[in-house]
Amino acid sequence: MPLAADSLSATFAALSDPTRRAILARLASSQASVTEIAEPFDMSLPAISKHLRVLERAGLVERGRDAQWRPCRLRAAPLRDVDAWLERYRRFWEGRFDRRGAYGRDVDRKEGKPARRR
Amino acid sequence: MPLAADSLSATFAALSDPTRRAILARLASSQASVTEIAEPFDMSLPAISKHLRVLERAGLVERGRDAQWRPCRLRAAPLRDVDAWLERYRRFWEGRFDRRGAYGRDVDRKEGKPARRR
Secondary structure, three states, X not given: OOOOOOHHHHXXXXXXXXHHHHHHHXXXXXXXXHHHHHOOOOOOHHHHHXXXXXXXXXXXXXXXXOOOOOOEXXXXXXXXXXXXXXXXHHHHOOOOOOOXXXXXXXXXXXXXXXXXXX | OOOOOOHHHHHHHHHXXXXXXXXXXXXXXXXXXXXXXXXXOOOOHHHHHHHHHHHHHOOOEEEOOOOOOOOEEEOOHHHHHHHHHHHHHHHXXXXXXXXXXXXXXXXXXXXXXXXXXX
């Protein structure tokens, strides 16, 4: 995976793996040690640690400072940024347009059909 | 980029590039030809076409059937799936928890502090 130049790209890249999304889902219920996180996965501890490092670099997971037990915690801030990024696309599925949506109207315009009433 | 086994992974991988996100933003206002899409970018037409293929494979862009002019259109369905995936994380930034959120309460429990009142 190439180093992502911007944080949104790093977030999306980190989320593009089902194991990493499953780890986040686990951490959404509570913080957990690497061993606890690894338990439900048919995967070695080093493999899980590698996924955790990707999530940490993307700012989606942080480690506790306790030297004995460094729990992993979800950091939701990058997900909030994804939520904000989605904002301009929500109109496409939230019924603010008719079924054909913006494209229907766009095609109508190009085809010289009258604009639909709102 | 490895072939993503599931559609959500393919969507996130496609979104992990700023040029591809800019193409989607362009298509959110109207359909466009490859040449029109390429115009604002300091990038060759083949480079743009490559990004478009990634977006098409992820189902985020579809091409029109007109043999003369095959416009690219946004397909928002995969973005709606991202929106649905985010659902379980929204409570972390939508104020349904206090500032420290679920983790604050989780740490309190581990440290033997009484549960906070709702």
